[in-house]
Amino acid sequence: MRHRKIKGAREMLLAHEDYAVAEDEAIGKDWDEFFGAQRPLHVELGTGRGKFITGMASNCPDVNFIGIELKEEVLLRAVKRARDKQLHNVAFIAGNGARLMEYFKAGSLERIYINFCDPWPKNRHSKRRLVHRGFLEMYKEILTQKGEIHFKTDNEKLFEFALNEFSDSGFRLRNISLDLHSSGFEGNVTTEYEERFAALGMKIYRCEAYL
Amino acid sequence: MRHRKIKGAREMLLAHEDYAVAEDEAIGKDWDEFFGAQRPLHVELGTGRGKFITGMASNCPDVNFIGIELKEEVLLRAVKRARDKQLHNVAFIAGNGARLMEYFKAGSLERIYINFCDPWPKNRHSKRRLVHRGFLEMYKEILTQKGEIHFKTDNEKLFEFALNEFSDSGFRLRNISLDLHSSGFEGNVTTEYEERFAALGMKIYRCEAYL
Incomplete structure (x- = not known):
């Protein structure tokens, strides 16, 4: 999907310094200090307009949440949502979800959320999928010993791939x-993408992977 | 599905003593002795007309295979197929797949196949599903340390249930x-039921669970 470039999005974004952190500043940051409170840390890769992560943050005040999103004009919407x-x-x-290792210390994340990431359907691009075993090995480093990954997608092939990658990676x-939406699963917080696709009757796949 | 009762099916079946074993005689039987050769043992629960297990037996001469089936008139077809x-x-x-523990010693099976078992769709019947955790605990006892269960179904809900039961049971x-049939998976041996359903364009789900 292409997004309209908003002129000065970067400046507008970073003006919200309580909510937005530039990529370079995120490197090696002390997140407890940033939030002014030591809490478990949950991170969403590709947070988009932030519907999911702000919903989670509302529901779980005892957890610190960080959303990562490359597109600044999209992230601006997420920041405004959190502020409102x-x-x-x-x-x-x-920043870029693939640079997670730079933003967080090894063993510091309790949970990673991956929601509706790019399926990269061609086999030769499989390494770019955020659930490829290459990424999973990276997540293992950065998760706590009892860390978890919560994964959602509307793409059956990607879900099949993810189940196998998770299993094969331990x-x-x-x-x-x-x-998901016809299952008895309770407490699901939807993304905007998910609402649109579930409304069209498309299936949503979800799993939790844990160490 | 109802099957035509064949008069004397039991007698016809047991006349093929190289292939058919009555339930009572299967209890505590020495299978190495029965086959006259010590080989890894693979068992299929609900073997039907035996297309799958005779296909497997053809492909893997170094394994002993046993199919369990309650309906004698159906099993007669399987026996004839093996003989031909x-x-x-x-x-x-x-006999009855649920009585596995009586037919085989603890730690004696390398693999159990469960193909297109009854999905028992009502929640109150979930314990009857052959992939319910109650059965899985039983299979664990009877499998070798590196034992496996290979599971196939055309029922999405049952497959979802199975994935969770397998995972939760360790x-x-x-x-x-x-x-399955649009995946790159090689070496799949089909059942008769599977051929019929795949031909109708229905999806087949499959996984391997291992200890």
Whole structure:
């Protein structure tokens, strides 16, 4: 999907210094200090307009949430959403999910959320999928010993790929849903993308992978 | 599905003593002795007309295969198929898959196949599903330390249930297919039911669970 470039989006974004952190500033940052409170840290890769992560932050005040999103003009919407909700336990990095290792210390994340990431359907691009075993090995480094990855997609092939990559990489699986919105799963926080696709009757796949 | 009762099916079946074993005789049987050769033992629960297990037995002469099937008139077809193919590494028990523990010693099976078992769709019947955790605990007892369960179904809900039961019961998963016949999976041996359903364009789900 292409997004309209907003002139000066970067400046507008970084003006919200309570919520937005530039990529370079995120490197090696002390997140407890940033939030002014030591809490478990959950990170969403590709946070988009932030519906999911601000919803989670509302529901779980005892957790610090960080959303990572490359597109600054999209992230601006997420920042405004967090500000309008007056949330104090969520922030955003205008950066690249693949650079996670630079933003967080090894063993420091309790949970990583990957929601509706790019499926990269061609086999020769499989290494770019955020659930490829290359990334999973990286996540293992950065997760706590009991760390978890929560994964959602509307792409059946990507979900099949993810289940196998998780399993082969030594993650255990639980709460696997092949049709989330018709399952009995409770407490699901939707993304904007998810709402649109579920409304069209498309299946949503979800699982939790844990160490 | 109802099957035509064949008069004297039991007698006809047990006349093929190289291939068919009555339920009572299967209890505590020495299978190495029965086959006259010590080989890894693979068992299929609900073997039907035996297309799958005789196909496997043809492909893997170094493994002993046993198919369990309750319906004697159905099993008669499986026995005839094995005899026509002159297979010496496959036999059938006219018995109940749920009584596995009586037919085999603890730690004696390398692999259990569960193909297109009854999905028992109502929640209150979930314990009857052959992939319910109650059965999985039983299979664990009877499998070798590196034992495996290979599971196929055309029922999405049952597959979802199975993935979760396997995971929660401490099995690891691999080779998960959400659409087996359009996947790149090689070496699949089909059942008669599977051929019929795949031909109708229905998806076949498959996974391997291992200890």
